Amino acid sequence: MAEAIISGVLQQLISIIVEEAKQKVKLVVGIDNEVKKLSSNLEAIQAVLVDAEERQVKEKTVELWLDRLKQASYNIEDVLGEWNYAILKQKIEGVDDATVPKKKKVCFFFPSSCFSFKQVSLRKDIAIKIKEVNDNLDDIAKQKEMYGFNAIRKAEKLERVQTTSFIDVSEICGQDDCKSILIHKLCASSEQHLPIISLTGMGGIGKTTLAQFAYNHDMVINSFNKRIWVCVSEPFDEYRIAKAIIESLGGSTKDLSELQSLHQHISTLIQRNTFFLVLDDVWTEDYKKWEPLYRCLMNGVHGSKILVTTRKESVAKKMGSIDIINVQGLSDDECWLLFKRIAFFGRPFEECERLEEIGKKISGKCKGLPLAAKTLGSLLRFKKRWEEWKRILGSKLWKLEEIEEDVFQPLLLSYNDLPYTIKRCFLYCAIFPKDYGLGKNELIKLWMAQGYVKEEEDKAMEIVGEEYFDCLASRSLFQEFRKDDENNVIGCKMHDLVHDFAQFLNKNECVHIEVDDSKEPLLNSFNSEKVCHVMITVCDEDLFPDSIFSLRKMHSFLCNKNDIRYSLPFNILPKLFGELTCLRALSFSPGYMESLSEDIPKEVGKLMHLRYLNLSGLGMRKLPGALCDKLGNVLDVEKVKRSEIKNQKSLIGLLLNFEKKVDGRERRNEEDEVLLEILQPSLNLEKLRIWSYRGNTILPNWMLSLTKLRHLILNGCSNCKYLPPLGELPSLEYLNIREMDSLKSVSNEFLRKENDGTSSSSVFFPKLKRIEFWSMLEWEEWDYEITRIGEKEEAMDTMSDLTELGRTPVAVISAGVKSILDIPRIPVHFQYL
Structure with a gap:
């Protein structure tokens, strides 16, 4: 755990130094030596953390040293967060001299009235805090010498794992006697x-x-x-x-x-x-x-x-x-069979033969536990060299008797093999209760809010977060995956023992607690200096634990409800915003919670570290104006023009909802067409949804430039008589068209623009895997005709990648369509309304 935190702090410090260098202006002057010392101490400590974390299980003094290091690291994170915030604020306000404060007060995402402190005061405060945390870390760095740690470094390169490579391990290996006995007892009278x-x-x-x-x-x-x-x-x-x-x-x-x-x-x-x-x-x-x-x-x-x-x-x-x-453990043969099925998946025969002997020795250490066999098999599946398998077999962790469960030993081996960034993501999951359905997208956003996920090269943070999620899933640390209609994983659960293991490692830094009249004292029993992430489940109406406000170092606060109608006390939000100023993530789950106010309190401006705010569960209707301006208001064309969505390079998913009225009246068709043209997204866009669009055509100039677009939904475009030429989108994999009430016929315009003599392409929808039409009530005909390019007759290659998934056809048409002519290779399923 400490290794993951220290590595993250070092990365954060380096990025701040780089950002200051880019701006060619120093925000905090006179602390160069302090920053160098801080960086040097962090690097020296990082070098011995692999050994320290292995020894802490048996050596109490090492465990206490690591605890002190972790608390110091969290304090450093907070200071660096303030520093980074100030740099960004300086960049927004256009300050060009670090020694001269700006007199003009400028909004920074929140109303300007929220910020009463002066720039100079902020800089001085940061400098003082850097000196304080550095003195503390210096003392910790000197203490490490008495333990004689070995400097051990390991590769942090992440093996990229695609979702399609997940192995289904739900089938039981062995346990034949238990299975037959159980079925007999259940079915017998x-x-x-x-x-x-x-x-x-x-x-x-x-x-x-x-x-x-x-x-x-x-x-x-x-x-x-x-x-x-x-x-x-x-x-x-x-x-x-x-x-x-x-x-x-x-x-x-x-x-x-x-x-x-x-x-x-x-x-x-x-x-x-x-x-x-x-x-x-x-x-x-x-x-x-x-x-x-x-x-x-x-x-x-x-x-x-x-x-x-x-x-x-x-x-x-x-x-x-x-x-x-x-229930007894698996036999040696059964355990080896399960281990081998995972560890040897996809390997050449010669490689399997070379690793079989050492593999049997490793599977023998699983003591017949299926979860241990799955975890170790998943770990070694990515190890190709015999030397790597030998290192796992000879690990000192097998000899640790103090570990609470035998199965924790293979889990520790798998955990220690993770890159530090993914270790933090895994441990964060202990904030949720057992058997909690983890939403993949929500989990990734929470990781991002804590700074665990960073952009890599040309990859957006969301993509990197998905890779981290896939890595944990491939190591059998996640299970029971939920999938959407496109067979994409959207959620999962953690085995209860894996959850225990995560809690064992983070030592109450991540806490979940159910709140009712009897549970209030439990929050007070935690060390307020150690608790960083809290999720509460409210079990009774109108209850909110006051002891939450004692956890001043908290980075996450997630409030969940237990199927009750819950009214949040009116003074809670201002108090949360005003006192828990280290928060990175704050969330109230959707459902039955209500707020007595429609506005977000002005105290939100104190949350300078906040990166994830979800108040959807409180029914609030108004956000501070400055909080919304960056996203633009689709009812105001001029604001949309200024928003420049196309410059948001990290934007990979976009929903354009045209449902709202302007001053109580319906917008004109041409207004929607103008808005759609202006709302040009980044060329990196991968998912696009357009809802309730009233224009007569749906072909903005930018649409066919979205060469990375994989997922497109057109819902309720009721005035469009023709489909746009989506066949020219080279990466499109999923297309869903609904309630296009004016469409009667589909022909070659669906494949490409009218031929202007410059295009000779005859390949359309080259990567489309699934296409769906729903509630197209006026649609009568789908007809493709052979066309000509000059004097040459053209043979078309259309939707050649469409395949069937299981028994479900990938082309679904729910409409009254009367004829479909000459559509090669498309399995079509009709559902008449």
């Missing part, structure tokens, strides 16, 4: 009215995977009318569990706030049904929490079953299990 069967065993042994196998087995599906899956985890939340059961049964929890009413609704829904309920990852031994739910489940038809997975056999006994199946 029982004298007990509602029997409970339990799978017990240590973390990572495969309990959840076995439960999933049973849940989806044909015999089980055919044996029950209803199947319900609930991840219980810790704590045992009776309300959340009851609501999850109701939703799985197709019921609604609206207006059900009391536990008694929830249980009564469950009882009603299951009567006259045989059901199979899986309660995964149960921890509580408190029978009083379990008994009321069990009683209401008794209303189901005889033959219903409950399956529980738990690490603790005592939990299974407390819940009244009639059968307890203790």
